[in-house]
Amino acid sequence: MPILPENSSNLDLTISTPGFSSSPRSDEGSGGGREQLKLDMNRLPSSDDDEELSHGGSAPPRKKLRLTKEQSRLLEDCFRQNHTLNPKQKETLAKHLMLRPRQIEVWFQNRRARSKLKQTEMECEYLKRWFGSLTEQNNRLHTEVEELRAMKVGSSTVTSASSHTMCPRCERVTTAAIPSMAVVDVPAKKMIPPLEREH
DNA sequence: TGCGTCAACGCGCCCA
DNA sequence: TGGGCGCGTTGACGCA
Numbered sequence: 132m133p134i135l136p137e138n139s140s141n142l143d144l145t146i147s148t149p150g151f152s153s154s155p156r157s158d159e160g161s162g163g164g165r166e167q168l169k170l171d172m173n174r175l176p177s178s179d180d181d182e183e184l185s186h187g188g189s190a191p192p193r194k195k196l197r198l199t200k201e202q203s204r205l206l207e208d209c210f211r212q213n214h215t216l217n218p219k220q221k222e223t224l225a226k227h228l229m230l231r232p233r234q235i236e237v238w239f240q241n242r243r244a245r246s247k248l249k250q251t252e253m254e255c256e257y258l259k260r261w262f263g264s265l266t267e268q269n270n271r272l273h274t275e276v277e278e279l280r281a282m283k284v285g286s287s288t289v290t291s292a293s294s295h296t297m298c299p300r301c302e303r304v305t306t307a308a309i310p311s312m313a314v315v316d317v318p319a320k321k322m323i324p325p326l327e328r329e330h
Numbered sequence: 331t332g333c334g335t336c337a338a339c340g341c342g343c344c345c346a
Numbered sequence: 347t348g349g350g351c352g353c354g355t356t357g358a359c360g361c362a
Binding site for chain 1: 349350351352353357358359
């Protein structure tokens with residue numbers, strides 16, 4: 132399976148230096164000036180980079196990395212192909228994007244989390260709507276029961292014989308009794324049709 | 331200044 | 347037992 136999209140070869144992997152930006156961006160609506168800060172975090176690391184970052188001594192203050200538009204786009208493309216990466220793919224992608232494999236790994240973890248969150252929110256909305264329609268249906272049925280009960284009471288005052296019915300199961304003649312609660316509150320869970328998943 | 335976003339971290343769990 | 351993952355959290359950053 133190819134890891135990188137075909138058009139990834141002409142990636143503009145701009146690495147900005149503080150106070151200098153060679154490619155002004157108009158991305159994401161959130162802040163053009165952010166990119167200047169990510170020289171240190173974005174550089175292709177040396178082999179001992181992780182140790183350097185985790186710092187055998189005191190940990191350096193955490194800098195906020197912002198992925199470039201192209202980096203994000205490529206990562207999104209890869210994520211669309213596969214939600215997880217094997218070590219080889221991770222390494223390749225990291226080299227291609229000039230990031231550390233750990234950063235690729237973290238990005239995919241966060242991306243999966245966002246995806247799941249979005250799915251959960253959609254399910255929540257769906258359940259709310261479903262609950263609303265069930266409530267509405269329940270109310271309608273309650274009203275119907277009340278109407279039927281009123282009709283029954285009215286007719287029973289005319290003839291008492293009509294209150295005797297044949298039980299369909301045991302085939303005995305019984306005194307008809309309208310259940311006090313003809314509409315049962317069924318847990319919505321048991322009535323939910325299969326939910327279409329987003330993918 | 332409060333808030334939303336998101337990269338990064340830490341920890342526990344699972345599995346080959 | 348080490349690596350990968352999920353999950354909760356932290357901290358930097360931009361914006362209204």
